[in-house]
Amino acid sequence: xxxxxxxxxxxxxxxxxxxxxxxxxxxxxxxxxxxxxxxxxxxxxxxxxxxxxxxxxxxxxxxxxxxxxxxxxxxxxxxxxxxxxx
Amino acid sequence: xxxxxxxxxxxxxxxxxxxxxxxxxxxxxxxxxxxxxxxxxxxxxxxxxxxxxxxxxxxxxxxxxxxxxxxxxxxxxxxxxxxxxxxxxxxxxxxxxxxxxxxxxxxxxxxxxxxxxxxxxxxxxxxxxxxxxxxxxxxxxxxxxxxxxxxxxxxxxxxxxxxxxxxxxxxxxxxxxxxxxxxxxxxxxxxxxxxxxxxxxxxxxxxxxxxxxxxxxxxxxxxxxxxxxxxxxxxxxxxxxxxxxxxxxxxxxxxxxxxxxxxxxxxxxx
Numbered sequence: 509x510x511x512x513x514x515x516x517x518x519x520x521x522x523x524x525x526x527x528x529x530x531x532x533x534x535x536x537x538x539x540x541x542x543x544x545x546x547x548x549x550x551x552x553x554x555x556x557x558x559x560x561x562x563x564x565x566x567x568x569x570x571x572x573x574x575x576x577x578x579x580x581x582x583x584x585x586x587x588x589x590x591x592x593x594x
Numbered sequence: 595x596x597x598x599x600x601x602x603x604x605x606x607x608x609x610x611x612x613x614x615x616x617x618x619x620x621x622x623x624x625x626x627x628x629x630x631x632x633x634x635x636x637x638x639x640x641x642x643x644x645x646x647x648x649x650x651x652x653x654x655x656x657x658x659x660x661x662x663x664x665x666x667x668x669x670x671x672x673x674x675x676x677x678x679x680x681x682x683x684x685x686x687x688x689x690x691x692x693x694x695x696x697x698x699x700x701x702x703x704x705x706x707x708x709x710x711x712x713x714x715x716x717x718x719x720x721x722x723x724x725x726x727x728x729x730x731x732x733x734x735x736x737x738x739x740x741x742x743x744x745x746x747x748x749x750x751x752x753x754x755x756x757x758x759x760x761x762x763x764x765x766x767x768x769x770x771x772x773x774x775x776x777x778x779x780x781x782x783x784x785x786x787x788x789x790x791x792x793x794x795x796x797x798x799x800x801x802x803x804x805x806x807x808x809x810x811x812x813x814x815x816x817x818x819x820x821x822x823x824x825x826x827x828x829x830x831x832x833x834x835x836x837x838x839x840x841x842x843x844x845x846x847x848x849x850x851x852x853x854x855x856x857x858x859x860x861x862x863x864x
Contacts, residue, residue, distance in 0.1 A: 580790065583791065
């Protein structure tokens with residue numbers, strides 16, 4: 509059985525702060541928006557292609573353009589820690 | 595052999611997993627190269643060599659295809675026509691229409707130069723995308739930026755170009771925020787995101803390949819380490835296939851957006 513007093517004491521002694529890379533947290537936050545955006549783009553593109561299969565070529569072209577515009581924001585979030593870090 | 599600074603250092607230390615040392619993770623130093631030779635302050639490094647080779651390849655490819663063109667294409671001219679017509683029908687015509695044929699040499703050179711440069715990321719012995727050194731995308735963006743600004747001022751007049759950036763049928767209270775946003779977009783945000791998109795995609799792709807390749811080497815020790823290393827090698831293959839897609843896509847997107855910005859300059863965007 510776990511001794512709760514000993515466990516609490518160990519936890520209190522060990523946690524004097526959190527260390528690590530804030531840049532990794534920055535990228536995680538930066539990827540939320542583009543994740544939603546890219547999901548919307550591809551979801552709507554698939555729905556449009558299901559409604560009108562003969563327009564698939566043009567829909568695919570706009571889908572790739574929209575995807576790259578949304579992904580640019582996530583990738584800017586990836587490289588900003590390298591620019592401003594250390 | 596030409597190599598990046600930190601990869602050479604990592605491989606010579608012989609430090610695998612389970613021997614007490616940490617993972618030699620790739621960083622910004624993996625993108626720095628020792629110069630092959632230097633003339634004063636100018637250092638000739640591997641990215642410069644790759645860019646010059648790509649330029650020569652693009653020129654040689656189109657020269658061989660179209661030096662003596664025949665009505666019925668033979669040999670290299672088939673391939674050249676395939677590439678040129680692909681750029682014309684997928685990139686120039688959808689954004690610009692028939693008048694886009696004037697800008698076809700520019701767009702075709704742009705597309706093939708960027709695509710060959712991106713392909714250098716996965717070709718053995720080179721294995722570095724020069725577009726991940728941010729100076730090279732910025733140089734291309736400068737050319738596109740000056741082109742569409744010049745065409746805008748020439749075709750619509752100095753005041754007409756600025757006035758056509760703002761749509762005409764919006765209420766006055768929206769104009770307060772719309773004018774700064776549209777001016778910022780045309781002059782600052784468009785070229786900035788155009789360059790950063792290409793740079794960041796190539797940088798992230800090369801970084802991913804480096805991480806998984808170094809991990810395969812780092813994990814390859816003792817018995818269970820080989821299983822980890824095999825999994826990492828499968829990830830290298832997955833990232834390699836992703837990079838094949840991203841390279842073509844980034845070249846296509848850069849050229850398509852350049853054509854769209856030129857189209858916006860030729861006549862009022864709204």
